[in-house]
Amino acid sequence: MSGVLGLDTPTSSGGGLQVSRANVVAVANQKGGVGKTTTAVNLSAYLALGLRVLLIDLDPQANATSSLGLERDSGAPSTYEVLIGQVPLSEATISSGRPRLDVAPASRALAGAQVELVDLPDREQRLRAAVGAMRDRYDVMLVDCPPSLGILTLNALVAADLVLAPVQCEYLALEGVGQLMETLELVRATLNPRLELLGMVMTMYDPRTRLSSQVVDEVRRHFPRRTFETVIPRSVRLSEAPSHGKPVLEYEPTSRGAGAYADLAQELLQRGLLR
Ligand SMILES: Nc1ncnc2c1ncn2[C@@H]1O[C@H](COP(=O)(O)OP(=O)(O)OP(=O)(O)O)[C@@H](O)[C@H]1O
Ligand SMILES: [Mg+2]
Numbered sequence: 001m002s003g004v005l006g007l008d009t010p011t012s013s014g015g016g017l018q019v020s021r022a023n024v025v026a027v028a029n030q031k032g033g034v035g036k037t038t039t040a041v042n043l044s045a046y047l048a049l050g051l052r053v054l055l056i057d058l059d060p061q062a063n064a065t066s067s068l069g070l071e072r073d074s075g076a077p078s079t080y081e082v083l084i085g086q087v088p089l090s091e092a093t094i095s096s097g098r099p100r101l102d103v104a105p106a107s108r109a110l111a112g113a114q115v116e117l118v119d120l121p122d123r124e125q126r127l128r129a130a131v132g133a134m135r136d137r138y139d140v141m142l143v144d145c146p147p148s149l150g151i152l153t154l155n156a157l158v159a160a161d162l163v164l165a166p167v168q169c170e171y172l173a174l175e176g177v178g179q180l181m182e183t184l185e186l187v188r189a190t191l192n193p194r195l196e197l198l199g200m201v202m203t204m205y206d207p208r209t210r211l212s213s214q215v216v217d218e219v220r221r222h223f224p225r226r227t228f229e230t231v232i233p234r235s236v237r238l239s240e241a242p243s244h245g246k247p248v249l250e251y252e253p254t255s256r257g258a259g260a261y262a263d264l265a266q267e268l269l270q271r272g273l274l275r
Helices: 036-047 064-065 079-083 108-117 126-132 152-159 175-191 210-222 234-246 255-270
Strands: 023-027 053-057 095-099 101-104 139-145 162-170 196-203
Touching: 023 036, 023 152, 036 053, 036 064, 036 139, 036 152, 036 162, 036 234, 036 255, 053 064, 064 234, 079 126, 079 162, 108 152, 126 152, 126 175, 152 175, 162 175, 175 196, 175 210, 196 234
Parallel strands: 023 139, 023 162, 053 101, 053 139, 162 196
Antiparallel strands: 095 101
8 A cells, every 4th residue: 555645655565665663652741631642543543544553542541442432441451451461462452443553442440550560570661561572563553641650651651762742732831841851851861762752743723812823832942843843723523533433534534633633644754753
């Protein structure tokens, strides 16, 4: 398959790019409700038009799982069983029902992982160990993180090669970003020196307010090379799609929100997602 994203599929036979090991991308920001799940789900859907994608849901809220119409707490193994070492990631992975898009669903039990992992060895390295065996099967793995910098997000940052941080266009947006940057530095200095910030993506942009464009300008001024060109607008379609169990690409592909996530997928590839 070629050209859906304007690029050759790296796994296609007969030349073109060759990707042997998938990059792991953590979609992270300790702030709640900034668009992490919306970004993880919709990017996964667009990237899966041409790439083999695994979406790993690491949030006990399991919003990424349900946003794709998949049942949470189905009784099948989830990322919880993976983190506590009961099953390998391959056994918790299911098809999303869409070509090339697989999901490792979350379950409510994940909420207890914080406490249970304390007594287990290498508690921050559990996801990293789990994704290792899957890197040859996918072109990219996206991890949807919960809104905290606890052990679950830490597992994602230790497993990740790249971080994608959604930042909501709102007052004091930069304050939360500072804390995230400190955490990234700390992880880089200790557990994962290869961790890189792929970029920040501004979300819920409202062109009618001056605040939105001021926030985008301010974040760009502070992180000129680390802010995506693509800005995700506030879009009712994006907020409705999860309740239909669909990414916006299926729910309303001609909406502005859909176009923005298609652009973001394209920009991600240009920024070196597939190095
Ligand atoms: N661009 C957008 N336009 C309109 N609504 C949006 C947009 N992005 C996200 N939302 C809505 O805002 C809410 C929060 O988004 P989302 O769940 O993606 O954030 P989150 O960072 O994953 O939250 P949490 O921290 O709780 O995991 C959801 O109801 C979502 O549908
Ligand atoms: Mg979320």
